[in-house]
Amino acid sequence: MTLKVINNSDSKTGEFPCVTCETNCCKEYTIFVNAHDIYRLHQKLKKTPKSFLDIWGAKDFDLGIKVKEGLLDLALKQKDGGCMFLEESKDMFRCTVNDFKPSVCKSYPFQMKKGKLVQMTEKLCPVDWDTREFESMMSTHLKKDEEEWEFYDKLVLEWNEKFGEKKSLSEFLKFILDRVALEEI
Ligand code: SF4
Ligand code: SF4
Numbered sequence: 080m081t082l083k084v085i086n087n088s089d090s091k092t093g094e095f096p097c098v099t100c101e102t103n104c105c106k107e108y109t110i111f112v113n114a115h116d117i118y119r120l121h122q123k124l125k126k127t128p129k130s131f132l133d134i135w136g137a138k139d140f141d142l143g144i145k146v147k148e149g150l151l152d153l154a155l156k157q158k159d160g161g162c163m164f165l166e167e168s169k170d171m172f173r174c175t176v177n178d179f180k181p182s183v184c185k186s187y188p189f190q191m192k193k194g195k196l197v198q199m200t201e202k203l204c205p206v207d208w209d210t211r212e213f214e215s216m217m218s219t220h221l222k223k224d225e226e227e228w229e230f231y232d233k234l235v236l237e238w239n240e241k242f243g244e245k246k247s248l249s250e251f252l253k254f255i256l257d258r259v260a261l262e263e264i
Contacts, residue, residue, distance in 0.1 A: 096206045098171055104187055105174065106161035107203055109135070111154045113231035114255040116181040118263075121256060123179045128252045131156055131163060144235050145243040146251050155181065182224040189217050196221075234258055 097103075112120075117128050124131070135152045137143020143150040156163040164176045174180055188202040189210065196210045196217050210217075234255055242250070 098173070100172065100205070101170075102203060102205060103161065103165065103172055104204060105165040105172070105184075108187075109133075109154045109157075110162060110181055110183060111135075111138075111152055112181050112183075113228050114234055114259050115227040115230070117153070117252070118256055118259040119179040120176065120181075124176070128256070129249070133157065134248070142232055142235055144248070144251055145239040146246060146248045147244055148248050151248065182220070182227060186217065186221055186224055189213065189221070191218060191221050230262075231255070 112132070117132070120126075120131055121128050133154045133156045134148065135154050137150040137152050140150070143152060158165075162174075164174055164180070166173045166175050174184070188199045188204040188208070189196055190199050191197070196214045198204075198208055198210065238251055238254055242254075
C-alpha cells in the first residue's frame with residue numbers, strides 16, 4: 080500500500096496517521112537506547128533489560144560500551160521484521176509501550192533547527208506534519224532527550240575508563256540502572 084501525505088491538522092478521518100502507517104518507522108529503524116530509556120522500560124515492564132535489548136557492534140568507536148563481550152551499542156529487540164513492542168491487529172498498529180517508549184521514538188520525525196521545531200530532512204515518514212501543533216511539547220521533549228543522551232555518553236565513558244572489557248554487559252547494565260535510580264531520588 081502506498082501512503083498518502085496527510086497533514087495532521089486537517090486529516091479528514093480524524094485518525095492519527097501512525098495507527099495505519101505501513102511504512103512504519105517502528106519496522107524500518109533500529110532503535111538505539113540510552114540509560115534512561117532502559118531504566119523506564121525495565122521499571123514499567125518489570126523485565127530484565129536483556130529481555131528487550133539487542134546487542135549491536137558499536138557505531139562510534141569512542142562511545143561504544145567496552146565489556147567482556149566486545150565493543151557494543153544497545154538497541155531494542157526486533158520481532159517479525161519490526162520492533163518487539165509493535166503490535167499489529169487488523170491492519171492497525173500500536174506501540175505497546177507508548178507511555179514509556181524510548182526518547183527517539185517520542186521525537187520522531189522532528190528535530191530542532193535554529194531554535195525552531197522542524198521535520199527531519201532525511202525521513203521515511205510519509206506524513207507532512209504541521210509542526211506548529213507540536214512545537215511546545217516537542218521542544219521540551221527534545222531538550223530532555225538531548226540531556227539524557229549526554230548523561231548516557233558520560234556514563235559510557237566513565238565505565239570504559241574504570242572497567243572496560245574487565246567486566247560484563249550484565250554488570251554494565253546494573254551500573255547504568257543504579258546511576259539513573261540515583262538521579263531519580
Ligand atoms: S511517525 Fe510517520 S512513519 Fe512513523 S508510524 Fe507515524 S506516520 Fe508512520
Ligand atoms: S518502542 Fe514503540 S514507538 Fe518505538 S519502535 Fe518500538 S513500537 Fe515503535
